[in-house]
Amino acid sequence: xxxxxxxxxxxxxxxxxxxxxxxxxxxxxxxxxxxxxxxxxxxxxxxxxxxxxxxxxxxxxxxxxxxxxxxxxxxxxxxxxxxxxxxxxxxxxxxxxxxxxxxxxxxxxxxxxxxxxxxxxxxxxxxxxxxxxxxxxxxxxxxxxxxxxxxxxxxxxxxxxxxxxxxxxxxxxxxxxxxxxxxxxxxxxxxxxxxxxxxxxxxxxxxxxxxxxxxxxxxxxxxxxxxxxxxxxxxxxxxxxxxxxxxxxxxxxxxxxxxxxxxxxxxxxxxxxxxxxxxxxxxxxxxxxxxxxxxxxxxxxxxxxxxxxxxxxxxxxxxxxxxxxxxxxxxxxxxxxxxxxxxxxxxxxxxxxxxxxxxxxxxxxxxxxxxx
Numbered sequence: 206x207x208x209x210x211x212x213x214x215x216x217x218x219x220x221x222x223x224x225x226x227x228x229x230x231x232x233x234x235x236x237x238x239x240x241x242x243x244x245x246x247x248x249x250x251x252x253x254x255x256x257x258x259x260x261x262x263x264x265x266x267x268x269x270x271x272x273x274x275x276x277x278x279x280x281x282x283x284x285x286x287x288x289x290x291x292x293x294x295x296x297x298x299x300x301x302x303x304x305x306x307x308x309x310x311x312x313x314x315x316x317x318x319x320x321x322x323x324x325x326x327x328x329x330x331x332x333x334x335x336x337x338x339x340x341x342x343x344x345x346x347x348x349x350x351x352x353x354x355x356x357x358x359x360x361x362x363x364x365x366x367x368x369x370x371x372x373x374x375x376x377x378x379x380x381x382x383x384x385x386x387x388x389x390x391x392x393x394x395x396x397x398x399x400x401x402x403x404x405x406x407x408x409x410x411x412x413x414x415x416x417x418x419x420x421x422x423x424x425x426x427x428x429x430x431x432x433x434x435x436x437x438x439x440x441x442x443x444x445x446x447x448x449x450x451x452x453x454x455x456x457x458x459x460x461x462x463x464x465x466x467x468x469x470x471x472x473x474x475x476x477x478x479x480x481x482x483x484x485x486x487x488x489x490x491x492x493x494x495x496x497x498x499x500x501x502x503x504x505x506x507x508x509x510x511x512x513x514x515x516x517x518x519x520x521x522x523x524x525x526x527x528x529x530x531x532x533x534x535x536x537x538x539x540x541x542x543x544x545x546x547x548x549x550x551x552x553x554x555x556x557x558x559x560x561x562x563x564x565x566x567x568x569x570x571x572x573x574x575x576x577x
Contacts (some may be wrong), residue, residue: 236315242324242333243542249286251519254538258530260288265555268343275339281307283334291319291334307336344416346563352417354569355379366452380417380451384408387455397463400486405575406494407458409560419449429454437461462493465501472508476521487529491554498553503544507536513543
């Protein structure tokens, strides 16, 4: 028999209370914390990365949409090495009190058997299970999608850059069409050698990087719809007067992506060249997105460094048991704490994935090759 809506909500509420309620005598029952969260990472078998991509994406969806367990943004959610949600806490009035509650909850999760180990967090110190604040800067995806697809006439664009000429002042077109025009032109000119899935993810990056706003400007002086740094703009020989030019930004981002692809292709093929074509292209695209965020040399080290490539070697041999996303995330997850690898890289890729999903739910793009 189906439960009534009220009974169902009460059942959910009870479940949540059970998840986060401290266990009586937890301080006596729970083992002592491990020395460091990194020891948890080093001791975790690689197989725990099964499902991690979808799990982290779900958690980030709550943040971006202010939904689920982040419907109240004054919370922290806790998750394990698999990206599995374990519980949440409501934030206290101070950071110190919130941190104490997080550590108490970590201890309680171990005492109740819902986590295998815990590490205390503190100022500048990561704890385990991992914690993610619901209250953090993020784009409004609905607004970003509308801007990208040119729902409002003021968001339509036109212009010329280098040998590119897009739309006209009398008949401007959406940013999406501009991105596809630049990508298609460079492909025809054989100036790009990028996976067919790349345009969808580049569009997702536009949404996450700037919400599609031409004059987006970060505290680190990154500029434009793709938040290009001064050095990147210089590498693309874009003069200051054109730093905000959207065609120039797209063209420059594709050029940087293509350079990263050339650097990563050989070590990637050596490691993952035997994967089925679709899975191989999906994985390579996700690694290019990671490289855009954190640098191609660091992603390359995940493929060929003697120590950092050990997870990749495992996933390459056991790829049938993991999605492309699980492999991309697992390669980073099992190297957290090394070479400045952190959760931020995974959050970025997850956010880009969510942006692509938002685009592909729109009537304009849902049934197009762009979303295949």
